[in-house]
Amino acid sequence: MEVRCALCGKKEIITDAHKDYEKLEKNPNSTYFCDLCLAKLQYDALEYNKPKKPIG
Structure with a gap:
Protein backbone atom coordinates (compact mmCIF):
# COMPACT_ATOMS: atom_id res chain seq x y z
CA MET A 1 0.00 0.00 0.00
CA GLU A 2 1.35 3.45 -0.87
CA VAL A 3 0.96 6.14 1.79
CA ARG A 4 1.99 9.78 2.13
CA CYS A 5 3.30 11.43 5.32
CA ALA A 6 0.96 14.16 6.55
CA LEU A 7 3.88 16.41 7.57
CA CYS A 8 6.68 16.08 5.03
CA GLY A 9 4.71 14.62 2.11
CA LYS A 10 7.14 11.74 1.54
CA LYS A 11 5.59 8.72 -0.17
CA GLU A 12 6.27 5.27 1.25
CA ILE A 13 5.23 1.73 0.47
CA ILE A 14 4.10 -0.14 3.57
CA THR A 15 3.43 -3.88 3.83
CA ASP A 16 1.04 -5.80 6.03
CA ALA A 17 3.87 -6.13 8.61
CA HIS A 18 3.80 -2.36 9.26
CA LYS A 19 2.20 -1.23 12.54
CA ASP A 20 -0.24 1.16 10.81
CA TYR A 21 -1.24 -1.10 7.91
CA GLU A 22 -4.54 -2.35 9.36
CA LYS A 23 -5.61 1.13 10.48
CA LEU A 24 -4.91 2.59 7.04
CA GLU A 25 -6.55 -0.33 5.23
CA LYS A 26 -9.79 0.10 7.22
CA ASN A 27 -9.78 3.90 6.88
CA PRO A 28 -7.68 5.25 3.98
CA ASN A 29 -8.38 8.84 5.14
CA ALA A 39 10.41 10.83 16.03
CA LYS A 40 10.59 14.62 15.57
CA LEU A 41 7.07 15.07 16.97
CA GLN A 42 7.89 12.92 19.99
CA TYR A 43 11.14 14.82 20.62
CA ASP A 44 9.41 18.20 20.34
CA ALA A 45 6.69 17.07 22.76
CA LEU A 46 9.27 15.91 25.30
CA GLU A 47 11.22 19.17 25.00
CA TYR A 48 8.07 21.25 25.38
CA ASN A 49 7.02 19.39 28.53
CA LYS A 50 10.39 19.61 30.28
CA PRO A 51 10.41 21.85 33.36
CA LYS A 52 11.70 25.32 32.57
CA LYS A 53 15.01 26.33 34.16
CA PRO A 54 14.68 29.24 36.58
CA ILE A 55 16.39 32.48 35.67
CA GLY A 56 18.68 33.39 38.39
Whole structure:
Protein backbone atom coordinates (compact mmCIF):
# COMPACT_ATOMS: atom_id res chain seq x y z
CA MET A 1 0.00 0.00 0.00
CA GLU A 2 1.35 3.45 -0.87
CA VAL A 3 0.96 6.14 1.79
CA ARG A 4 1.99 9.78 2.13
CA CYS A 5 3.30 11.43 5.32
CA ALA A 6 0.96 14.16 6.55
CA LEU A 7 3.88 16.41 7.57
CA CYS A 8 6.68 16.08 5.03
CA GLY A 9 4.71 14.62 2.11
CA LYS A 10 7.14 11.74 1.54
CA LYS A 11 5.59 8.72 -0.17
CA GLU A 12 6.27 5.27 1.25
CA ILE A 13 5.23 1.73 0.47
CA ILE A 14 4.10 -0.14 3.57
CA THR A 15 3.43 -3.88 3.83
CA ASP A 16 1.04 -5.80 6.03
CA ALA A 17 3.87 -6.13 8.61
CA HIS A 18 3.80 -2.36 9.26
CA LYS A 19 2.20 -1.23 12.54
CA ASP A 20 -0.24 1.16 10.81
CA TYR A 21 -1.24 -1.10 7.91
CA GLU A 22 -4.54 -2.35 9.36
CA LYS A 23 -5.61 1.13 10.48
CA LEU A 24 -4.91 2.59 7.04
CA GLU A 25 -6.55 -0.33 5.23
CA LYS A 26 -9.79 0.10 7.22
CA ASN A 27 -9.78 3.90 6.88
CA PRO A 28 -7.68 5.25 3.98
CA ASN A 29 -8.38 8.84 5.14
CA SER A 30 -6.61 8.35 8.47
CA THR A 31 -3.43 10.32 9.12
CA TYR A 32 -0.04 8.72 8.50
CA PHE A 33 3.32 10.00 9.77
CA CYS A 34 6.64 8.59 8.55
CA ASP A 35 9.11 7.36 11.17
CA LEU A 36 11.32 10.45 10.88
CA CYS A 37 8.44 12.90 11.41
CA LEU A 38 7.04 10.75 14.23
CA ALA A 39 10.41 10.83 16.03
CA LYS A 40 10.59 14.62 15.57
CA LEU A 41 7.07 15.07 16.97
CA GLN A 42 7.89 12.92 19.99
CA TYR A 43 11.14 14.82 20.62
CA ASP A 44 9.41 18.20 20.34
CA ALA A 45 6.69 17.07 22.76
CA LEU A 46 9.27 15.91 25.30
CA GLU A 47 11.22 19.17 25.00
CA TYR A 48 8.07 21.25 25.38
CA ASN A 49 7.02 19.39 28.53
CA LYS A 50 10.39 19.61 30.28
CA PRO A 51 10.41 21.85 33.36
CA LYS A 52 11.70 25.32 32.57
CA LYS A 53 15.01 26.33 34.16
CA PRO A 54 14.68 29.24 36.58
CA ILE A 55 16.39 32.48 35.67
CA GLY A 56 18.68 33.39 38.39
